[in-house]
Amino acid sequence: RKEVEQDPGPFNVPEGATVAFNCTYSNSASQSFFWYRQDCRKEPKLLMSVYSSGNEDGRFTAQLNRASQYISLLIRDSKLSDSATYLCVVNTLNSGYSTLTFGKGTMLLVSP
Amino acid sequence: DVKVTQSSRYLVKRTGEKVFLECVQDMDHENMFWYRQDPGLGLRLIYFSYDVKMKEKGDIPEGYSVSREKKERFSLILESASTNQTSMYLCASSLVRVRSYEQYFGPGTRLTVT
Numbered sequence: 001r002k003e004v005e006q007d008p009g010p011f012n013v014p015e016g017a018t019v020a021f022n023c024t025y026s027n028s029a030s031q032s033f034f035w036y037r038q039d040c041r042k043e044p045k046l047l048m049s050v051y052s053s054g055n056e057d058g059r060f061t062a063q064l065n066r067a068s069q070y071i072s073l074l075i076r077d078s079k080l081s082d083s084a085t086y087l088c089v090v091n092t093l094n095s096g097y098s099t100l101t102f103g104k105g106t107m108l109l110v111s112p
Numbered sequence: 113d114v115k116v117t118q119s120s121r122y123l124v125k126r127t128g129e130k131v132f133l134e135c136v137q138d139m140d141h142e143n144m145f146w147y148r149q150d151p152g153l154g155l156r157l158i159y160f161s162y163d164v165k166m167k168e169k170g171d172i173p174e175g176y177s178v179s180r181e182k183k184e185r186f187s188l189i190l191e192s193a194s195t196n197q198t199s200m201y202l203c204a205s206s207l208v209r210v211r212s213y214e215q216y217f218g219p220g221t222r223l224t225v226t
Contacts, residue, residue, distance in 0.1 A: 043202060043217035044155070095168045100215060104154035
């Protein structure tokens with residue numbers, strides 16, 4: 001049973017392109033959703049939380065569809081520095097405590 | 113800025129050795145976590161702790177134990193290291209007890225067991 005599923009990629013896009021990543025989750029009780037970014041050989045870092053109404057942070061837009069249990073991340077005007085692996089993350093109840101379950105990540109490569 | 117530090121960036125141990133991985137956070141976070149990350153498998157939760165002296169098993173606790181004697185420190189112990197425990201180990205901490213908000217990660221320890 002895959003709790004958080006993502007397309008592993010890689011997505012190869014030129015600078016300036018718009019790219020979208022999708023993610024599905026299996027636990028309908030999940031309440032918190034996030035996108036993390038992980039650079040090669042580095043630790044994951046929070047990119048943005050995902051809210052029910054959708055939210056935007058500069059060039060990044062996150063959407064949540066609870067009915068379909070689907071999360072998306074849109075990156076506009078891609079930069080070389082956006083090259084990284086993007087992890088879809090949802091909370092899960094674990095022994096009565098809320099923990100995070102990470103997707104395996106989608107790799108993005110932005111080329112000049 | 114939250115800082116999570118891990119005792120070693122790279123570690124090489126022999127099969128059967130006892131291995132200690134240390135993690136320290138400086139922001140008074142209640143919650144601390146140990147993950148391992150392997151190619152094709154992603155991040156998997158080994159153990160977590162929501163309070164001093166408290167520990168809970170994650171998804172893959174077998175072969176590991178943990179210790180949380182102080183709020184800022186969370187140790188992962190491999191009682192008898194095996195080659196299948198070669199991996200990147202990541203420690204994380206977070207503030208909120210009821211809902212898991214942002215987790216801050218340490219830089220990771222790449223452990224090789226030969």
